[in-house]
Amino acid sequence: MLRPEIITQLQEIVGKPAVLTAKEDLTSYSYDGTATWAHLPDVVVLPTTAEQISRTLKLANENRIPVTPRGAGINVSGGSIPIKGGIVLCTTRMNRILEISKGNMVATVEPGVVLQDFNLALAKEGLFYPPDPQSFLGCTMGGTVAENAGGPYCVKYGVTKQYVVGLEVVLASGHIMKLGGVTVKNRTGYELMMLFTGSEGTLGVITKITVRLIPLPKASKTMMAIFDDMVAGGQAVSNILAAGVVPAKVEFVDNFVIRRIEEMTPMGLPVDANCLILLQTDGSPAAVEAEYVQIVDILKESGAREVKVAKDADEAMAYWKMRSAGFAAVFGAAKTVMAEDVAVPRDKLAEFIKKLGEISERTGFFIQYLGHAGDGNLHPAIFTDINNKEEFARAEKAMEEIFEAALSLGGVLSGEHGIGLEKKRFFSRAMDPVALELMKQIKKMVDPNNILNPGKIWEEEGA
Amino acid sequence: MTSKAEFEEVKKFEKDLGQCMKCGFCTFWCPVYQEERIESSVARGKNMMVRALLAGDLEYTKEYAERLNKCTLCMTCTANCPAKANIPNIIVAARADKVKAKGVAFPYNIVYRWLLPRRKLFGNVVRFASWFQGIFLPKTQGTIRHLSMFLSALGKGRYIPQIAPRFLRQMVPMVNKPTVANETGIRVGYFTGCMTDFVFPEVGKKVINFLTRHGVEVVVPREQGCCGAPVFLGAGDLATGRKMADTNVKAFADFDYVVADCATCSSAMKDYVKFLADTPERQEAYTKFAGKIKDITEFLVDVLKLPPSAYRAVPEAKGKKVTWHDPCHLNRHMGITRQPREILKSIPDIEYVEMPNADRCCGMAGSFSIYFYDVSQKIADKKMAGIDATGADIVVTDCPGCEFQLIDTTMRHDSPVKVMHIMELLE
Numbered sequence: 001m002l003r004p005e006i007i008t009q010l011q012e013i014v015g016k017p018a019v020l021t022a023k024e025d026l027t028s029y030s031y032d033g034t035a036t037w038a039h040l041p042d043v044v045v046l047p048t049t050a051e052q053i054s055r056t057l058k059l060a061n062e063n064r065i066p067v068t069p070r071g072a073g074i075n076v077s078g079g080s081i082p083i084k085g086g087i088v089l090c091t092t093r094m095n096r097i098l099e100i101s102k103g104n105m106v107a108t109v110e111p112g113v114v115l116q117d118f119n120l121a122l123a124k125e126g127l128f129y130p131p132d133p134q135s136f137l138g139c140t141m142g143g144t145v146a147e148n149a150g151g152p153y154c155v156k157y158g159v160t161k162q163y164v165v166g167l168e169v170v171l172a173s174g175h176i177m178k179l180g181g182v183t184v185k186n187r188t189g190y191e192l193m194m195l196f197t198g199s200e201g202t203l204g205v206i207t208k209i210t211v212r213l214i215p216l217p218k219a220s221k222t223m224m225a226i227f228d229d230m231v232a233g234g235q236a237v238s239n240i241l242a243a244g245v246v247p248a249k250v251e252f253v254d255n256f257v258i259r260r261i262e263e264m265t266p267m268g269l270p271v272d273a274n275c276l277i278l279l280q281t282d283g284s285p286a287a288v289e290a291e292y293v294q295i296v297d298i299l300k301e302s303g304a305r306e307v308k309v310a311k312d313a314d315e316a317m318a319y320w321k322m323r324s325a326g327f328a329a330v331f332g333a334a335k336t337v338m339a340e341d342v343a344v345p346r347d348k349l350a351e352f353i354k355k356l357g358e359i360s361e362r363t364g365f366f367i368q369y370l371g372h373a374g375d376g377n378l379h380p381a382i383f384t385d386i387n388n389k390e391e392f393a394r395a396e397k398a399m400e401e402i403f404e405a406a407l408s409l410g411g412v413l414s415g416e417h418g419i420g421l422e423k424k425r426f427f428s429r430a431m432d433p434v435a436l437e438l439m440k441q442i443k444k445m446v447d448p449n450n451i452l453n454p455g456k457i458w459e460e461e462g463a
Numbered sequence: 464m465t466s467k468a469e470f471e472e473v474k475k476f477e478k479d480l481g482q483c484m485k486c487g488f489c490t491f492w493c494p495v496y497q498e499e500r501i502e503s504s505v506a507r508g509k510n511m512m513v514r515a516l517l518a519g520d521l522e523y524t525k526e527y528a529e530r531l532n533k534c535t536l537c538m539t540c541t542a543n544c545p546a547k548a549n550i551p552n553i554i555v556a557a558r559a560d561k562v563k564a565k566g567v568a569f570p571y572n573i574v575y576r577w578l579l580p581r582r583k584l585f586g587n588v589v590r591f592a593s594w595f596q597g598i599f600l601p602k603t604q605g606t607i608r609h610l611s612m613f614l615s616a617l618g619k620g621r622y623i624p625q626i627a628p629r630f631l632r633q634m635v636p637m638v639n640k641p642t643v644a645n646e647t648g649i650r651v652g653y654f655t656g657c658m659t660d661f662v663f664p665e666v667g668k669k670v671i672n673f674l675t676r677h678g679v680e681v682v683v684p685r686e687q688g689c690c691g692a693p694v695f696l697g698a699g700d701l702a703t704g705r706k707m708a709d710t711n712v713k714a715f716a717d718f719d720y721v722v723a724d725c726a727t728c729s730s731a732m733k734d735y736v737k738f739l740a741d742t743p744e745r746q747e748a749y750t751k752f753a754g755k756i757k758d759i760t761e762f763l764v765d766v767l768k769l770p771p772s773a774y775r776a777v778p779e780a781k782g783k784k785v786t787w788h789d790p791c792h793l794n795r796h797m798g799i800t801r802q803p804r805e806i807l808k809s810i811p812d813i814e815y816v817e818m819p820n821a822d823r824c825c826g827m828a829g830s831f832s833i834y835f836y837d838v839s840q841k842i843a844d845k846k847m848a849g850i851d852a853t854g855a856d857i858v859v860t861d862c863p864g865c866e867f868q869l870i871d872t873t874m875r876h877d878s879p880v881k882v883m884h885i886m887e888l889l890e
Contacts, residue, residue: 074486
């Protein structure tokens with residue numbers, strides 16, 4: 001519990017209505033998009049300016065109060081859970097798009113701007129911001145930068161860090177620091193911006209973001225390839241990339257999801273197919289025409305039973321809606337769904353899929369997965385029940401095997417969700433010990449009192 | 464301590480309660496969240512509060528009730544939910560559980576439990592109040608008065624329509640025979656709803672006129688009462704809601720069709736079976752009743768199948784630009800979007816324009832707008848922006864509740880746009 005005078009001081013900083021202390025409100029800031037993590041904060045603060053955030057952090061720093069920065073709280077890593085209580089610093093009310101510059105092809109936004117709102121505003125100007133975590137309807141720009149988020153488009157266009165050109169960050173001390181600018185090129189000293197991009201709220205609070213933009217692609221085409229063999233599907237993706245074609249999106253949907261989606265909203269999917277691969281090409285109309293013909297050829301050569309090409313924008317939209325409903329299909333399927341976020345090198349995709357099959361056989365757990373096949377980023381899921389202690393323990397072990405398999409192929413623990421709480425027990429295994437030590441030193445230097453999102457990313461000493 | 468038995472209504476919707484996997488997509492669609500941007504505004508947050516209550520982590524408090532009430536039940540969250548979780552079901556059920564455990568608060572207990580179910584008395588009280596509004600309150604514009612007495616709870620500086628000098632039930636006979644020779648043989652019961660009866664009787668007269676001119680016999684059963692929406696959906700008082708439901712089911716027992724011009728009433732009456740059926744008899748009666756209910760636009764287009772030539776604009780609407788607002792209860796609750804547009808597009812003497820976000824909630828939602836008028840206004844301001852973008856002269860809809868809100872909104876914005884019920888537009 002915080003002392004009453006702390007609450008009073010917070011109210012002085014942001015105004016009384018922007019400080020929430022009712023238990024009902026604390027409850028609604030105790031969770032994120034994960035199934036298992038929850039912890040009540042002591043207070044929720046809803047600032048509207050960097051200056052308010054600066055004063056809040058200064059107060060917290062002086063009184064050693066944990067602060068969990070939070071956007072929409074829809075991340076799936078446990079990252080925005082106030083695991084040590086204290087203050088939830090929620091930026092959802094800082095939601096102004098400050099500037100869209102067509103001339104510079106950049107835009108500057110406040111951290112609470114919702115990604116979809118941003119892209120709708122950009123589309124009016126014929127512009128496009130590609131990083132597209134599938135939570136785009138809710139996620140905030142601050143959250144996507146703090147998590148260095150990615151999504152389907154990243155196979156061609158790269159992840160968030162490839163777009164951030166300027167940040168304003170408030171440090172634990174309360175200092176407001178400006179990094180980068182509005183130029184795409186910037187070779188001035190250390191790349192400190194990247195320290196905060198993907199920092200999961202542990203180093204500072206992002207209060208302003210400048211990102212570079214690209215022109216909205218003029219044309220696009222969506223295809224759906226049906227495979228009877230998942231491994232062949234994975235190989236087909238590698239074959240396409242090896243042929244020098246980079247589709248805008250390459251997504252993977254397994255038989256489990258196909259069947260679940262047909263149950264939920266029938267749309268005539270082939271329920272007997274082992275897997276579906278959804279692809280999109282985009283660019284100039286001529287390039288799209290040429291590219292899609294080549295992709296269809298490679299898919300067929302690689303063993304696709306059938307390749308459907310969406311007739312029009314509506315059909316394409318239906319395919320992609322199906323893909324984004326995929327996670328709902330998965331998460332509604334069991335009491336507890338352990339879904340992970342490993343990524344393997346693109347050319348190891350087929351091998352990884354094979355290994356997942358072996359793990360499934362060995363452990364007896366059905367392993368479901370969908371994901372971003374184009375960048376080797378899959379979301380394997382194990383269905384279990386957290387209340388069944390024995391089974392849950394075995395499920396955790398099976399998940400560990402999946403991590404091991406991904407790492408052994410030169411992959412990584414998390415492609416896009418971040419480490420947060422969910423994966424921190426595996427973190428030391430996936431990280432060079434010297435690098436881990438350096439990270440801890442950086443954290444200590446930037447946030448000496450460990451007030452910013454404490455308890456995340458790596459296991460604490462003595463814990 | 465609260466016992467498990469107190470959650471029996473929520474438990475009926477356990478599937479919805481468990482279905483939410485906290486993706487948070489509802490934040491993008493929720494009109495209340497869009498204004499407040501806090502988690503307790505949105506379906507995910509409300510559902511998690513109810514889960515916490517069931518787990519014993521929260522109690523029935525003033526704060527809990529306030530957050531639960533801050534929902535327009537517009538269903539936009541459900542319509543866009545990847546997991547198809549119907550959180551409005553949870554909200555209504557949780558309101559009901561709270562009423563069972565704690566009762567209804569004053570002064571709503573007087574209005575809901577006692578006045579609304581007594582239609583005649585309610586009418587007298589409204590009438591009594593309407594005398595006062597004439598004495599004490601200056602007329603602002605036409606028949607719109609600033610803060611009418613009888614609904615001073617609704618007031619807070621709001622523009623609300625005057626209580627009609629004569630109620631619909633005093634103006635029209637019970638049985639209205641077809642006025643044309645080619646009778647369709649169809650006889651309908653007309654559910655007038657409180658708003659049409661007391662505030663917009665001219666809409667009711669138009670409905671009766673239009674139907675009788677197209678060969679339909681229209682009966683206005685005198686025993687009918689309030690649909691119960693504010694009572695069982697808004698306040699969670701299922702016991703009183705049941706009485707009202709039974710009254711209406713009985714009043715319309717002899718009809719194959721129950722036609723209504725209020726989307727909220729129609730949808731609430733269809734919802735009797737979902738929320739109020741506590742016995743097999745009621746289950747059967749309410750299911751049967753739900754099947755008879757037709758919104759007026761649905762009845763004209765799908766049952767009577769009138770040709771486009773049947774629809775002509777009243778003289779004052781001729782040559783005007785007209786846009787349509789989808790009431791939540793018509794669109795998402797009953798799935799009716801095509802029929803009103805078919806009617807509007809058939810009218811030769813008007814220019815129909817589609818409004819951007821035509822299906823966005825207007826923020827009225829009955830008692831929601833009493834409790835939370837400030838949020839309600841902000842939601843309505845976004846609706847106004849949509850109306851303005853069309854350049855329309857007239858906005859029509861099919862729910863007197865929405866009309867109520869749109870009148871207040873256009874007047875607050877000094878907008879010349881006229882608000883009409885779709886039936887008022889028809890010659």
